[in-house]
């Protein structure tokens with residue numbers, strides 16, 4: 001990602017480290033415009049919840065995405081998705097706030113107490129295990 005096309009300073013409550021691939025490859029993805037959209041919504045979500053947003057998965061390289069059982073071409077590989085949790089909020093409330101914050105897709109992962117949020121079409125689903 002070219003530095004001039006993306007400025008983390010625009011998103012003061014988040015860091016590159018939180019969004020980079022967790023397999024250790026250090027990659028952050030190749031779609032800065034998508035990442036900017038996700039981060040804008042994440043900042044809005046933080047404002048709505050009035051609490052820190054904790055990221056459990058941001059960008060995933062294709063190899064890591066396969067390892068964690070992500071669907072091929074997952075929005076995580078395109079800088080279009082983020083998995084998160086906020087202290088004091090359950091997945092149901094978070095999914096509701098995430099829509100207000102501008103996210104389209106929202107998956108409530110009840111067993112992990114996280115919500116998958118993406119900038120794809122508006123839809124929602126539940127996962128229990």
Ligand SMILES: [Zn+2]
Pocket residue numbers: 021022023024025026027060061063064
């Ligand atoms: Zn990776």
